[in-house]
Amino acid sequence: MDRAAKKELVENLSDVFNETSLVVVGHYSGLTVSEITDLRRQMRAAGASFKVSKNRLTKLALKDTKFEGLSDLMKGPTAIAYSTDPVAAAKVAVEYAKKNKKYVLQGAVMGGQALDVGGIEALATLPSLDELRGKLLGMLQTPASRIASVLQAPGGQVARVLAAYAKKDEEQAA
Incomplete structure (x- = not known):
């Protein structure tokens, strides 16, 4: 050399x-x-x-x-x-x-x-840097996935929930 x-x-x-x-x-x-x-x-x-x-x-x-x-x-x-x-x-x-x-x-x-x-x-x-990033990302994504699943619920389920609340309010008013 x-x-x-x-x-x-x-x-x-x-x-x-x-x-x-x-x-x-x-x-x-x-x-x-x-x-x-x-x-x-x-x-x-x-x-x-x-x-x-x-x-x-x-x-x-x-x-x-x-x-x-x-x-x-x-x-x-x-x-x-x-x-x-x-x-x-x-x-x-x-x-x-x-x-x-x-x-x-x-x-x-x-x-x-x-x-x-x-x-x-x-x-x-x-744990390596990539493993720590994965764990952090998983922790951050968990609440977002729960919100997304609620928002993607079929319209019928949302309507039943709203109807149940309306019925409950009527019973309390009477």
Whole structure:
């Protein structure tokens, strides 16, 4: 890789770190290419990304970002997982680490806060941003669906309800 390509890689990674809310660092020693490809596919499906890059270049890209604390973890065969959703990358990384002992979580930073392996596992148990949006949308739609069902009731039912109220008012008047 020539100097210009390295500079471009560092700039791209730096841009990624400025747009990301979570970066997870893991060691992948012993993983085969197909296993890493599988992990990348799982990350992509969850809305996250997984990247293997040179530690020295990654450290340069981390400089002057909120993830600068990860520089100490960049030793050995490391890879980074990152996502704008703070839960997506953590969930996939933790699940994959449970299934494959060759992938070992080292640490993470979320919004400038350093997380150890226990913190990553705790973060992975939270619902994702999409799940929270779905729950909120469901809660908002419930009252609207009830109103819509009442408004769509057949005219005969509405007429019977009105007739019952009219009869009740006549009885009270008499």
